[in-house]
Amino acid sequence: MTIRWTYAYIDRPAAHRERAAAFWTAVTHTRLSEPRGTDGEFVTLVPDGADPCVKLQAVGSGEGGAHLDLCADDVPEFVATALRLGARTVAEHDGWSVLRSPAGQLFCAVPWHGESVRPGIVRGSRLDQVCLDTPPSLFGAEVAFWSALLPGRQSRPGSLPEFHVLAPPAGLPVRILLQRLADERPASAHLDLACTDIAATRARHEELGAAVVAAFDHWTVMRDPAAGTYCLTGRDPETGGSSGRS
Numbered sequence: 001m002t003i004r005w006t007y008a009y010i011d012r013p014a015a016h017r018e019r020a021a022a023f024w025t026a027v028t029h030t031r032l033s034e035p036r037g038t039d040g041e042f043v044t045l046v047p048d049g050a051d052p053c054v055k056l057q058a059v060g061s062g063e064g065g066a067h068l069d070l071c072a073d074d075v076p077e078f079v080a081t082a083l084r085l086g087a088r089t090v091a092e093h094d095g096w097s098v099l100r101s102p103a104g105q106l107f108c109a110v111p112w113h114g115e116s117v118r119p120g121i122v123r124g125s126r127l128d129q130v131c132l133d134t135p136p137s138l139f140g141a142e143v144a145f146w147s148a149l150l151p152g153r154q155s156r157p158g159s160l161p162e163f164h165v166l167a168p169p170a171g172l173p174v175r176i177l178l179q180r181l182a183d184e185r186p187a188s189a190h191l192d193l194a195c196t197d198i199a200a201t202r203a204r205h206e207e208l209g210a211a212v213v214a215a216f217d218h219w220t221v222m223r224d225p226a227a228g229t230y231c232l233t234g235r236d237p238e239t240g241g242s243s244g245r246s
Helices: 014-028 075-084 136-149 198-207
Strands: 003-013 042-046 054-059 065-072 088-092 097-100 106-111 125-134 154-157 163-167 175-180 188-195 211-215 219-223 229-233
Touching: 003 014, 003 125, 014 042, 014 054, 014 125, 065 075, 065 125, 065 188, 075 088, 075 097, 075 106, 125 136, 125 229, 136 154, 136 163, 136 175, 188 198, 198 211, 198 219, 198 229
Parallel strands: 003 054, 065 106, 125 175, 188 229
Antiparallel strands: 003 065, 042 054, 088 097, 097 106, 125 188, 154 163, 163 175, 211 219, 219 229
16 A cells, blocks of 8 residues: 555635635646536646646635545555554545544545646745644654554654654655644644745735734744635745754
């Protein structure tokens, strides 16, 4: 069982789907696929000259967030492995499954359709990471779960004790970062963009309707026009890494 590709899924309230689609296609320099699903709730953000790695879901309740789609060459085997490691089944569909990690993170096991060409950098930034925000009591178990589930990724502590990195093999488009929350609240997830110049990317995103939530030394928390939070991080958009930081 091998994970061949990874998608970052942007989950936003259905009432804001048009705003979310307009913003994220501009940020990633993509166009929307035809809608899929019972209510047209799923779309893919399609780049030119590469394979997609970002999708958008209009959710019917809640504030949304993010989740991972993991493309396996053997979905039933991958699901069986995830369940053995402590995941729970949320829903089973024809050929794919929705699962929940031990800490409660939703993710999907889906078939691989031959994706292999990573999208390029867009104006000095790249949407390349899903950050799994985990309550402190479950952080260790969650690190162990994801490290065992995805053995092909380099699992290592981050530069700060609250971070743990799962870096993908060369060619895969999406990193996974686990972040230990400061307090006990439900698990959630958000998107991170790697930026050569955070200030320049921030200005561009503000032009497109995003707003700053908080700024730190090496990352800035943003809110998109669909009220979803994400981060601009000072990492290399090509490699995903940075000197001395996650």
